[in-house]
Amino acid sequence: MWTNIAAYKFLDMPEFEDLRAPLKEFCDSHGIYGTILLSPEGINIFLSAPREKIDIFVEHIKSDERFKDIWVKYSESSDCAFRKMNVRLKKEIISMGDLSVKPHEFTGKHLDPLEFQKWLEEQKDITILDTRNDYEIRMGTFENAIDLDIRSFRAFPDAVKNADIDKDKPVVMFCTGGIRCEKASVVMLNEGYKEVYQLEGGILNYFEKTGGAHWNGECFVFDRRVGVDGELNETTSEVCWACREPLTPEQAASPEFVRGISCPYCIQH
Secondary structure (H helix, E strand, O other): OOEEEEEEEOOOOOOHHHHHHHHHHHHHHHOOEEEEEEEEEEEEEEEEOOOHHHHHHHHHHHHHHHOOEEEEEEEEEOOOOOOEEEEHHHHHHOOOOOOOOOOOOOOOOOOOOHHHHHHHHOOOEEEEEEOOOOOHHOEEOOOOOOOOOOHHHHHHHHHHHHHOOOOOEEEEEEEOOOOHHHHHHHHHHHOOOOEEEEEEHHHHHHHHHHHOEEEEOOEOOOOOOOOOOOOOOOOOOEEEOOOOEEEOOOHHHOOOOOOOOOOOOHOOH
């Protein structure tokens, strides 16, 4: 059994390049696979290894004063979720293309998953906004969530400007692990939305705490698992290696799906 973790932290980190070599060496020496992104705005971590190796890494990263409070989300899989180990230097740890958006300075309010579940059950008058990409949303989303129909997160600011969303009504945003909502909430606040919330820990934390209540479908994840259900179990969904689109079991069963060559989405588009 392999343990997978996702963690991030926004902070002012001009010395980010200095972390690349020691983090790569540490992970390689402990048999840890995945990706770590480093940038002037912080760190973004996706790793997979046996639990004892992951525990060693978490202890190591939290020994750095800058990351002592980094929040780590765990899941399990039968196989390693990644093929190799990379530590990459980037302009942003989650690309939006606007360096003036700085979540370490201010963001929307964090909303606990159990409180959000309560709001859904009470049918509280809120706007639910999915900040993810179109191909992720096709695999699953919350009931009554608004889909901005964006192909990448870089399109989010313009999509919000053009969206017909009530700025006086509370907005609850969500994404896979929370990192996109940190940035998206800054954009929303700058656009004049009065009450902006972000689902704490994203969909994966909501699944862990609620079992996926009020969620339809599965959740796309950016690793070899492709998708997880409300109990955080790996699903049987696949990715078309020709167009990189995620495929449901029904799409994968189509005669139009030829592994590495085509899928229903390739042919339709």
